[in-house]
Amino acid sequence: MPSNPKSSTMTGAEIVIKSLIDQGVEVVFGYPGGAVLPIYDELFKQNKIEHVLVRHEQGAAHAAEGYARSTGKPGVVLVTSGPGATNAVTGLQDALMDSIPLICLTGQVPTFMIGNDAFQEADTIGITRPCTKHNWLVKDTDDLAETMHQAFYVATSGRPGPVLIDIPKDVQFASGTYIGPRNIKPSAYQPKLKGDTAAIQAAVELMEGAKRPLFYTGGGVINSGPHASQLLRDLVEATGFPITSTLMGLGSYPASGDKWLGMLGMHGSYEANWAMHDCDVMICVGARFDDRITGRLDAFAPKSKKIHIDIDPSSINKNVRADVPIVGDVGHVLEDMTRIFRSRGAKTNKAGVAKWWEKIDEWRAVKCFDYEGSDTLIKPQFAVERLAEAMKKHGDYYVTTEVGQHQMWAAQYIPFDSPNRWMTSGGLGTMGYGVPAAVGVQIAHRDSLVVDVAGEASFMMTMQEMSTAVQYKLPIKIFILNNERLGMVRQWQQLLHGERYSSSYSEALPDFVKMAEAFGCKGIKCEKPDTLDDAIAEMIAYDGPVIFDCLVEKHENCFPMIPSGKAHNEMLLGSRAGAGDISQAIESDGAVLV
């Protein structure tokens, strides 16, 4: 908790550590170098903050993201100037796209050398300006404490995001005045938390009359805190309306809840996408109408009135026009919405909604996630299903993912009943996110089961963080769906590029079991469906990090799928669509889309 508002004089490096402690920081993910040595020296002299030494600065940023997402607290990154800072850039952009609060501290060459192409100098502020919510270069030690506390404020308020403070080495050595978090100046940045009552009232009126309502929720619910997820659950129960969510919002409404339609979007469920297309009132809560969600914009939910709740005014009317825009924090708005809804008698169009559920049940009966099983090969969907079963039995699990087909299968087949349990790179789609994110999650939740559902190609982008896991005794489980392919790329090449598999084959793969052993982890390889359950049980039971090499069917495609440039009601189902259907389904103007 913030303490000691009294001011006193200390070195810049001491101010950094003191500010972190006063902000309640317990862990910093980082990597040292010349330009941050004074700060590392101060870290050495104290024991309130744990420093986790990663193996690459990208890993520090993703680990901090995993930590932040699974705890709701901001993640802190500490890296050196030049290459340290540039290596962290991918993680910053990832956090920006997915609204994750990060504070990244970078060393910089001393102020008198800035601009001279000094050793390990980079224009960190210039490079990171577009991939942070805000950044600061501190040129005077007296400004450092103020900037540190402002940074925490900016990262965590409004729509959260990454911020960066660039601290020249002479500023770390020099002395300056420390002030506590409560003594900082009010910022020009004052996001609006309370939604407009008239707009909320208008939204409730639309909801009361709706015949085919649908909640469409996103990461904003999770960012607003567990309280917002609870309010969402209550409102869904009170209205009896169906609910779907984006990839980022999984867990805010329980997957076991009977109003749950599954994830929507490009690889979302049949029932969620059809409901989206046919709804008459859409209640968008903390989601941003991303192109993975909307499909073809002019055919997106054409019959619907749209209510859009978002804390970021720039998310509203960006891609899709909202009929009732409500700018505010999800938690605040849902609270007011529920109160107004109840005070007006909790009215809904019961008959209309009952008929809507009948329609939805027809779509559910399609069983869009069914796949053809196999006795000889492990189907990737089967592997994820069995993993999910084992995790449910174990209880208390967190899942991270890499990016590709395996990520979509994880989203489709693993149920989440509470928020902050699912960390995936949604907006940026960063391969290599999952291993370091798992490190960050496990640091925060030492006794929980943390599994990274990985692809073999993604894993190889940041696998050096296994060494971090070993060093800090983090028993993360890397569950690789090894199809020896850049599977998602291969799928698009099959469907869109005439089956010309240009560089999408994972050539020269290492022996993952031997690699695990070399790192000091446990390696498990599984090739047969009938040995899978035992192998997964062995993985979960092992008290230490595991690399699980699950060899799966190599040419499985990820379905259902809304082809690029198509509408929700044109989605394709796996068992019913061949490659031919799909390449025909995607027209040339859709092919330019990603």
Add this chain to the structure above:
Amino acid sequence: MDLKRGSSSRSAYHLRPALKEGEERRTLSVLVDNESGVLARVIGLFSGRGYNIESLTVAETDHTGHRSRITVVTTGTPMVLEQIKAQLDRMVPVHRVRDLTSEGPSVERELALVKVANTGDHRVESLRVKDAFRASVVDASLESFVFEVTGSPEKIDAFVDLMRPLGLVDVSRTGVAAISRGPDGM
């Protein structure tokens, strides 16, 4: 001088390109903390998101509070223009964003320094045009003038256009400064 010629008028010279269908032109006033990099941040927003900048001026207007005022003239569809305002408004050093075009009447002024090199009839004619535009002479030599002209961007376009055949050499323009009419401040 290689300036693009506008299409709409013969007498006045138009720097401002014709608007695309469905697009509008807006003058925005943005009050920001005058911290280092703030201009780069605003310009980066426009270039990064593909918004247009027709004119941009910036200077510190409150020296004690370290506030600067940025005036930016931009074009886009109404939806894009709303986005631009929202994107500006959520930037940390931005205090206020005002749409001077849509939020009531406002005045816009630009200043230009216009150099002509001429003698004889052209020299006399350029002085006549100067008087007609209430411009002033800020530098003179036996074969050149520098005129200072203030007004709307269109007036300056027209002035420059008339000077072209009279020996136009150089133009330096400030870009638009704008303020709302009436008693209210930002």
